[in-house]
Structure formats: C-alpha cells, structure tokens
C-alpha cells in the first residue's frame with residue numbers, strides 16, 4: 001500500500017496577550033500542531049505575575065519575586081514569543097500591528113484581559129490603593145505595614161470586575177493580617193459594592209454564605225453602594241444617593257474596561273467587551289477568537305429585571321476556554337471537524353484567612369440560572385490554591401509534571417473539575 005504525503009499548508013496563529021488564557025492557548029497549540037505551523041504569542045510584559053497571589057503579597061505571605069516568572073519560561077519550546085505591545089488589529093488585512101512591526105495571521109486569538117481604569121472616577125486614582133495589579137499591591141503592602149488603626153474602606157467601583165470572590169477574600173485576609181499583628185480591635189473594615197449581595201452570579205445561597213463569612217470576621221458588608229467620586233481632601237467616599245462615608249485607608253477594586261485595540265478593530269459591542277459564541281469562543285470575524293476577561297458571554301438568569309448576567313471574569317474560565325480554542329483551531333488545521341465546546345463549568349476557592357478557604361463549583365450555563373455547590377471552609381481548599389500557584393509558575397519540566405499529577409489526584413479525590 002502506498003503512503004501519500006499530505007501537502008502541508010503552513011498556518012500562522014497569532015495570540016495577542018500572554019496572560020492566563022494566552023499562555024494556555026499558545027502552549028496547547030504548540031503541543032498539538034506540527035512545527036511547520038507557527039504559534040506566535042505577543043505579550044507586552046517580560047514578567048508574568050500570578051494575580052490570585054496578589055492577596056498573599058498584600059499580607060506579606062509572598063515576596064514579589066515568588067509570584068512572578070519571565071513569560072519566556074512559561075512557554076513551550078517552539079512558541080514564538082514576541083515581546084511587544086499590540087497597537088492595532090486590521091481584520092480585513094488579517095494583520096496585527098505591534099510596537100516591533102506587523103505580521104499577518106491565519107487565525108487570531110484575543111487574550112488581552114481587562115484594563116484597570118482608576119482615572120475614570122474623579123479622585124479615585126489619587127486617593128486609593130489596590131490589590132488588583134502587581135505594582136499597586138506592592139504599594140498597598142507598604143501602607144498596610146504602617147497602618148496601626150482606623151477605618152479601612154474596600155470599594156468595588158463598578159461592574160464587571162475580575163474574580164467576583166477577590167474583594168471578599170481581600171477583606172478577610174486584611175482582617176486576618178491585623179489579627180496576627182494584634183491590632184484587629186483597632187481596625188474597622190467595610191466592604192462597599194454596587195451589587196445587591198456578594199457574588200450575585202452565584203445565587204442567593206452562596207451570597208448568604210459569603211456574607212456570613214464576612215460577618216464572622218466583623219467585616220461590614222454594604223451592598224447597593226455605587227461610588228461616584230472620592231474627596232481626597234476630606235477623605236470621603238461619595239456614593240450615589242447615600243451619605244458621604246469617611247475612611248482612613250481606601251482600597252479600590254477600580255473600574256475595568258476592555259482593551260482599546262479590540263474596540264478599535266470593531267470586535268467589541270456597545271459595552272466595549274468582545275461578544276463570542278459561548279460554546280466555540282468565536283467572534284463575529286472569521287478565524288478570530290476571544291477568550292478570558294476580554295470576552296463577553298451572556299449566561300442564563302438576570303441580575304436585575306433588565307440586566308442579563310454575564311459569565312464572571314476569572315482565570316478558571318480563561319484557562320478552560322483556552323484549551324477549547326486550541327483544540328478547535330488544531331482540529332481545523334488538521335482537517336478534522338472541531339468538536340470541543342466550552343460548557344460553562346467553573347470553580348472558585350475563596351481564601352478566608354487562617355489557612356482556610358471555601359470552595360464553590362458548578363454550571364454557569366444551567367437553566368434557569370447558574371447552579372453552584374458550596375463546600376465547607378477547609379484547609380484542603382487553601383492547600384489546593386497554593387499547589388495550583390506552584391504548578392502555574394513552574395517552568396516546563398519534572399517539577400511541573402509532579403505538581404500537575406498532585407493537582408489531578410487531589411481534584412479526583414474531592415470530585416472537582418479542575419483543568420490543569
């Protein structure tokens with residue numbers, strides 16, 4: 001029987017943004033596709049910082065160099081890493097223009113994440129600290145070490161924001177930090193948010209459980225507070241239709257916005273985020289995918305009567321979506337019918353301090369609204385998060401494989417759908 005060599009038509013896949021989703025999609029594509037196809041990753045930062053660990057950086061449980069790694073160490077060999085800022089995308093010419101030149105693609109994956117926009121609220125940028133970026137968290141860490149008592153206001157400025165659990169985790173870890181310093185009785189912690197309950201997307205039962213966790217740590221939770229501006233002179237927060245609130249230390253979850261280049265390329269909708277098919281992650285443009293925080297995915301249920309719910313912006317979703325996109329593109333290039341679909345399942349480990357964490361997981365595409373299960377606070381969830389951090393930041397090699405196996409065994413033992 002004669003074997004006929006297939007004619008290879010080499011393809012170029014460009015991934016813009018080498019954070020959680022971008023790294024996974026690049027590495028998965030490189031693993032699945034023969035070398036004649038180019039996998040190009042464009043990332044503006046040399047160092048990757050693992051966002052879930054910002055909370056431990058804030059409390060002094062991590063040093064800055066323990067939660068960062070050069071991006072070059074986190075990509076498989078054979079991924080072409082371009083350290084450059086993507087400046088614009090020309091969909092009709094199938095090209096990406098970067099600070100280092102331009103290149104054309106056969107497939108494009110947008111994994112640019114979300115931008116923080118503290119200057120979009122009057123007075124906020126000048127007055128607030130934050131644990132939502134690496135540099136801001138280092139600044140907050142300094143401030144916390146010098147703070148010996150007073151009112152700490154943690155404010156979710158607007159929706160959507162990354163990781164619906166993070167503001168609550170931050171509040172509990174700050175409470176824990178001052179407990180350890182013997183100053184808890186001198187520090188009042190208030191958490192303000194425009195939402196009607198903690199993590200509304202997860203439903204009323206989980207919201208109640210998180211409120212109870214906050215209350216057990218004497219953290220006051222203030223729903224339905226929409227911040228309009230900050231008066232830095234008077235150290236006051238000015239909320240919509242509420243009395244001004246005084247603070248001594250302001251920690252903000254700043255407004256988020258979709259990266260400009262997606263909007264300018266005409267891929268975004270009126271919200272600025274990029275709508276995608278919820279199963280395939282395809283945008284409206286041929287061979288262009290978007291995943292992770294930049295993508296906008298509607299889910300069943302309504303937040304208010306007139307506001308549909310959106311899939312939360314979280315690394316767990318960016319990770320799984322990246323695997324789906326990689327599989328679909330690789331299948332298409334190899335002449336197979338793509339079958340992988342994102343099915344909306346995800347989980348969240350909620351750090352509660354004292355080495356404990358809560359755990360919730362479930363189906364965000366369930367009808368009529370997302371269905372989540374909640375597990376009791378436990379040390380195992382905290383250890384799982386630490387293990388995941390160690391796995392994520394380890395370069396390819398023996399150590400990474402061992403950590404991956406440990407994570408998979410742990411997930412199997414606890415019957416949870418972790419993707420690593």
Ligand SMILES: Cc1cc2nc3c(=O)[nH]c(=O)nc-3n(C[C@H](O)[C@H](O)[C@H](O)COP(=O)(O)OP(=O)(O)OC[C@H]3O[C@@H](n4cnc5c(N)ncnc54)[C@H](O)[C@@H]3O)c2cc1C
Nearest residue numbers: 017019020021044051086112113163292293314315316318
């Ligand atoms: C404090 C905190 C705690 C969190 N905890 C959790 C958690 O416990 N669990 C969880 O699931 N999620 C968590 N998240 C959310 C999670 O980090 C994000 O949802 C996730 O990183 C999104 O992945 P992404 O790939 O979409 O974007 P990102 O990981 O943000 O990556 C985007 C990348 O694009 C790059 N980029 C942007 N613009 C350009 C450009 N023009 N040119 C080139 N490169 C560009 C950026 O430098 C970045 O590397 C947390 C977030 C924060 C802030």
